[in-house]
Amino acid sequence: MTAKYDPKEIESKWQRYWDEHKTFRVTEDPFRPKYYCLEMFPYPSGRIHMGHVRNYAMGDVVARYKTMRGHNVLHPMGWDAFGLPAENAAIDKGVPPAIWTHDNIAYMRDQLKKMGLSYDWDREITTCDPAYYKWNQWFFLKMYERGLACRRRSSVNWCVSCATILANEQVIDGQCWRCSSTVEQKELEQWFFKITDYAEELLTGCDKLTGWPERVLAMQRNWIGKSAGVEVDFPLADSDGSIRIFTTRPDTLYGATFMSLAPEHPFVESLITGTGTETEVRSFIERIRRQDRIIRTAADVEKEGVFTGRYAINPLTKENIPVWVANFVLMEYGTGAIMAVPAHDQRDFEFAKKYNLPMRVVIQNSKGTLSLETMPEAHIEEGRLVSSGQFSGLDSKIAIEKISEYIELQGIGKKTIYYKIRDWGISRQRYWGTPIPVVYCEKCGTVPVPESDLPVVLPRDVAFTGKGGSPLLQVREFIEVCCPSCGGTARRETDTMDTFVDSSWYFLRYSSPKTDNLPFDKQAVSYWMNVDQYIGGIEHAVLHLLYARFFTKVLRDLGLIDVDEPFKNLLTQGMVIKDGAKMSKSKGNVVDPDYLIGIYGADTARLFALFAAPPEKDLDWSDRGVEGAFRFLSRVYRKVAELSPYLNPELNPEAADIDLYKIKLLDEIGEAFPSDLKALRKAVHQTIKKVTEDIEVFHFNTAISFIMELVNNIYLIPVDGRTQDRSFLYVMREALDAVILLLSPFAPHISEEMWEMLGQKSSVTEVPWPIYCTEIAQEEERLIVIQINGKIRSKVTVPAGTPEEEIRKRALSDERIKGLIGDKIPKKVFVVQDKLVNIVI
RNA sequence: GCGAGAGUGGCGGAACUGGCAGACGCACUGGACUUAGGAUCCAGCGGGCAACCAUGGGGGUUCAACUCCCCCCUCUCGCACCA
Structure with a gap:
């Protein structure tokens, strides 16, 4: 008979079945593990x-x-x-x-x-359903109550031409992705969630x-970016006030020979006043500020700076040290000011070399050979302190502790922990998002929308121009509101929430x-x-x-x-790769799932996606590989179609009592199977074991390969003349049942179909996962490899569990081995039970 | 630079806790069946005539190394002047 695997028909049939039977509907059930x-x-x-x-x-x-x-x-x-x-x-x-x-x-x-x-x-x-995003707003209010949602000024990417904010990923090489005009930084009031807490x-x-x-x-961990250190105040030399720095290396404090401030540091302007450096410093700052952020913060940018004309006092050495402004110091991190330790920090080293600033070694290496004259670069490793007053001689690790304590004791600083992570800015000047439930009242200021007024629904009738900021700004009915608190005139917040809010709790x-x-x-x-x-x-x-x-x-x-x-x-x-690049529209290398499913069916698409690579690795797309997956499913289907007339009780009354119970019975009464069927049973149970273990650890690719192997084994069993042979039917039934059930999570439609072809009345989804029998899966015989000096020279089959001494004897009496050993006496013989013998001569 | 991971046939990839390297699939080759086959079934398939040589390269540990240790190279991803 010719049975053709027709995925189109099979798949729509079973999808309808699952739909109608609500097969996948679940409710809480205290009696089953969830x-x-x-x-x-x-x-x-x-x-x-x-x-x-x-x-x-x-x-x-x-x-x-x-x-x-x-x-x-x-x-x-x-x-x-x-x-x-x-x-x-x-x-x-x-x-x-x-x-x-x-x-x-x-x-x-x-x-x-x-x-x-x-x-x-x-x-x-x-998530765009008001019944869903209402709760985004509700969470916002709860967080606002707790001080976890707050509003403050923050700098954002601003496109002048489009008059709107751009997300970082919409800024391409410093230009607007839409109109290509230069993007500026602008300070705006924004809402934040205090993730830093x-x-x-x-x-x-x-x-x-x-x-x-x-x-x-x-x-x-990297993103959170924790660093523990100390904040230290460096007093100014000839005026009141001080500059606070943050360092993770207080052990190098005695080596701080100058300071560097971020160009944006608020002190800079007052520092330079009256020093005669105003023009120079201001023009430097102006130039740096105009640089694109990404370019400016790249590691390979030349370090440059300018002297402010002022001095501060190193609080430990009491020396006057010059205060500079440097391009590589970032206002966003730490205090926006650093103590510069050129001998022990590579950036400060480069900076000091360039501008001829003083350096001092305060951490000595283990050989004590470090000297300013011979240092090609900064010595950033820890070591033993030198030229560090009372702390000289201490190890860096201890010195970090001691100096931190000393600083706190002196009241000039304190231990501090900094994180790189910033608060989560959730304001988006966009229409298609959750409205932030806040109004601004002339009298009461910022007023949260009362819970009972939620959801604040997005208006539907809105004009989209792509210009002039959020379209919500044009919707008067939305903006103009009464203050929930005083009833006066108020303006509704027009910013919407970052969509990451939606996905933060959908589960x-x-x-x-x-x-x-x-x-x-x-x-x-x-x-x-x-x-x-x-x-x-x-x-x-x-x-x-x-x-x-x-x-x-x-x-x-x-x-x-x-x-x-x-x-x-x-x-x-991992990603899906084709022709060496990530599958994407812009690369023009996409394979459309509709097309694939249309030709081969969903089962093939699924099987290939899981078979071609381990899950966490990138998957290299291969049209040939897809055909292979289809071929395999067809092969399984053909075998089931070939045998179903004999195995399906409706087609063959003789088959009515062929079930697994009978197979067990046969085991008990000890009816001998022909050797090929016995071998197949063993393979079936071994496959169940391996597939189960592999799915548990997500090795889907190897799980599938084991099923393929089993199918290959089934094909090796001759069918002709045995279709009325009970032991044949028993074993085939067991084998095909196992294949279908093991395959069903990967290729569910064809599995349902084949299950039905064998006369089963239930859906495979209701059938328990097959269980293997340890005794049947057990190999009775083991192939023992016999090595001489680690090279394979012979092989011998022994019953499983043969004692080591016995295996040793068998190996040494093997004809080939005897010939190779000759009259030499083995120095040592290693025996690994059920595996190998290695004879060292 | 830092962090994570990877490197095995013509290709995608297997190999438990150190114990037959290359499972399974693709491609290829041969055979069978056929009016026909790009369908199907069966078989072969790392290199070398062989001894042997082969898991990025070089050392090492071990009876035995894809697997463990040291050094080096290449690639992918993430972070990156973070004080």
Whole structure:
């Protein structure tokens, strides 16, 4: 018979089945272990891409596998629906953002359904839905009450021509991405979430995230950027006041021979007044300020500076030291001023050499050979202190402690910890986002919108020009409000929230997406949280994953949830590469999932995406490889089609009692199988073991290869003349059942179909994951490698578990080995049970 | 510069805790079946005639190293004048 694998028909059939039977709907069930499997929700850009296919295929394997293992699995999907592209579409094509977004969602939802993903679609959420973003506003109010949301001036990228703010990624080589005019820095009032309050906990929490990839944790630690040191005041030499610096190396304080201030440092102007250096310093500062930020902060930029004409006093040496302004000192970090220790800091070293400033060695190397004359570069390592007064002779590590204490004792400074992480600026001068729930009243100032007035709904009828800032500025009905406090004239905030706010808590909303009196149901959250497995792209290693952690901690402190961390385990999948470059529209190397699924079906697309590379590595796209995946599925299908007339009880009444119970019975009564069937059974049980173990550690590629191997083994069993042979039917039934079930998380549609072809009445999703039998999987015989001096010279088969002494005898009596040893006496013989013998002669 | 990771056939990739390097797939070669095959099934497939040589290069530990240690090279990603 010719059975052709027709994915189109099969896939739509089973998608309909799952839909109608609500197969993937879940509710809390205290009697089953819960498992929360989550993939990062997509931005509804228009269509899904291969990265999504890969990401969601992985999540689906995990979810389906865990379900078959008896877990109550929450596997939801939704839409990260606010964001700039919707607004750009409005500007370019005149389609309102809401329409554009909802159309995209409808299309992409359909695409995801065509992939056969096991989502509980009843829990779908969309962040641009007022029922969702209302809670962004609610959280904002809660955080405002606690002082975790605050407003202050901050510098932003400003395009004069477009009269709008630009995100950092919209500034390309210092120019506006839209109109190419020069981008300036502008000070604006902005809303911030005080993530810095949680810097320490976010950092120490990294140590507990043992289920996260090390490189993601490294990136987060780096981003938080903790450094411990001291702040020290350097008094000015001939006037009142002092300059505060921050250093992590107080052990080098005696070597501070000058100071450098950031060009933006507020003291500079008063310092230079009356020194005669005004013109020179101001023009230097002006020139530096005009430089592009990115260029200016690049490490390879030439260090330059200018003398202010003033001196400060090194509080330990009491020497007068010159105060400079230097381009490499950043106002954003520390105090915006540094003590310069040229002998022990490479930047200060270069600076001092250039401007002929004094240097002093205060840290000596272990050989004591360090001298200014011979130093080619700064000696930045720790060492023994010299020329450091009472601290001379101490080791750097101890000196750091002692000098810090001394400074505190003298009242000239204190131990301080600095973090690189900045507060999270959430204001966006954009339309398509969550309105920030605040009004500005002439009398009362900043007034939060009362909870009862939430949500502040985005107006729908808005004009998009792309110019003149947020379109909301043109909507009078939106802006003009009464003050909730005094009833007077007030103006509504027109900025919207960063879309990262939306994604910082969506995983909680999935637990109870319909709850309307609170952001989520506390009971439901405490049942489902944490997310047991989170899967997504590495590009979110800091921003989203850090913000979500921050939100989780804030919500915990608000008493809304009980967990400290949102994501227990994290899998970051690699990119999809084609022709040596990341698959992307701009590179023109995309493979459209619709096209792929249209030709080969979703099962093939999924299987290939998982087979071609380990999950965390980049996947090299190969059209041939896709065909290979399709060929494999066809091959499985053909074998099932070939044997189903004999195995399906409806087609063959003889097969009615062929089930696994019977196989067990056969084992017990000791009926002997022909050797090829016995070998196949062994392979079946070994495969179940290996596939199970590999899925547990996300080695999907090797799991699939083991299933392929088993199918190859099944093909080697001759069928002709055995279709009425009970032992043949028993073993084939067991083998095909195993293949279908093991394959089902990867290729669910074809698995359902084949399951049905064999006469099964239930869906594979309801069948428990196959269990292997240790005794059957056990190899009875082992191939022992016999080496002489580490080189393989012979092989011998022995029963498994043969004692070492016996193996040794067998090896030494092997004909080939005897010939090679001759009359030499082995010096030593190593025996590894069940593995090898190495004879050293 | 710092941090994380990687380097294995023609290609994607396997190899547990040190114990037969190259599973599985792709490509290729041969055979079978066929009017036909770019379908399917079976077989072969690192290099070398061989002894042997092969996991980026060089040392080392070991009876035994893709695996452990030291040095070096290359690539990818992230951070980067952070005081």
